[in-house]
Amino acid sequence: MKLLVCIKQVPDLESRFKANAEGVWYNETDLAFRMNEYDEYAVEQAVQLREKLGEGTELTVLSIGPDRVVEAIKKSLAMGCDNAAHIQDPAASGKDPWQIASIISSYAKGKGFDIIFTGMQSQDRGSAQVGVTVAEQLGLSCTTTIVGFDYDNGTITAKRELEGGIKGVVKLKTPALVTCQMGLNIPRYPTLPNIMKAKKKEIVAIPVADLLSEESLATTASFHPPAKKGGGIVLEGDVADLVEKVIAILKDKTTVLR
């Protein structure tokens, strides 16, 4: 079997974001990057399936982006992916989900992947589009937001998470694509021996121009902080002072302390 998992590298979301020179996305200076959280669940699920199927199964990890994304690729290899494709694109953040999906689709086309795993959304853009769009472009059956996954003999049984904690159970025949939700599994930490082993695994570099033929369908006009609303107060300073202030507020504004 051939498996593919698509990962994106995103900034640490506890960072401060400033607009770039064009004013349409964040400035990358001073940001630390890591694997998109949803994609960690995707990688873990793909690796678990890879382990279950054993010999004869090949798991490829793919990421589109500048050279920094190789770090996230290496982590996936250390988690247990067999090989990798780095689609080199310093301008990936300027592409819309349709274009990103089309790059993944042209890479995957004709390669005979039985199952493609993606995250349900990227944490920085959060469009929740790329996975499903890839499935449409490749004509694969697809389900989204999975919190349960099982594979047996050409059939995937997935649990979709719906609102309020209800789940929907779905069966689909491969080839198929699934988008992974938080809580699907507990992603492993790469161990030192596996990090060492991963160094020998192949990362194929492909210039994005070889795979991209689509124009973008949407454009970003601006990137900005939310308009400040609400009259909430912000308290800063020494912990003992903060405690005094909060106690005073609780007494003044709520009925919980008497």
Added chain:
Amino acid sequence: MKTLLIGEYREGKLLDSTYELLGFAGQLGSETAMLIVGSENQLPAYGGTLYLADAAACGEYNPDLHKKLILEAVQQENPDYIVFVHSSYGWDLAPRVAASLKAAQISEVIAIQDGGFEVGCCNAKMRRSVKPATSKAVLTIQAGAFPPLQPGGSPTIRKLAGDGGGPLEFVGYEPAEKKDVDLGKAEIIVSAGRGIGKKDNVPVIQALAKALGGEMGASRPVVDAGWVEHSHQVGTTGQTVSPKLYIACGISGAIQHLAGMKKSDFIIAINKDKDAPIGEVADVLVVADVMQFVPALTAKVAR
């Protein structure tokens, strides 16, 4: 301008979020038509054209067929926008429709702007204005962002035929896990988020909840990691709460968490990040390390 609104129906019921689509269309000032894969017994209070397919025959989750039905209505109505709620139904189906039409999709719209739409990004900390570059566009709107509108009246129904089939088989629903705590009744909730750092710190949050005579809640990652039982989870996939006091400890304020607690009477957030989006709903944002602040507060309260 015309929008085709895709209503939602689940487990035999029309979902209220369907009226948020009408609220959105009202703000956009657009003509509307609606499509629902649902039932004649559950019609929306809406006087426009309703494309109706029978969920009993088509399946409630059968995206490949639902896509075809939507494309049929698109052909008849020629709308400028096809609009879904950004829900497990909408985000699953919208990209399929967009791809078939090769139309731009803009996800999780929170506001309408001149010629474009505002969406959140970077975990709700920032915003983008996005414009479609195609003549038709597919939109999903953030749940709760557009106040619902119930125009009343009864729709002019156009039936769409369709039945089962497709590469995907829907087996059935699994009910939500049983709740052993009913946070809905709690007057005070102190919730633990990922910012508490590790499972060993959960008792620190519990202690504050206890000192205040309340219950402990949690954000999802804390539940997924197995630190706290699912029954404590607050948010779209957990419980919706509206206590007198909600204290969010090390919670960033993602929309799915806010959806479950923003109606609380008074909200205090403790976060080391001054820009954390929880600040948008908090009455008080305490910028501090949660593991230093919370024990100190508990000590004072308990005294």
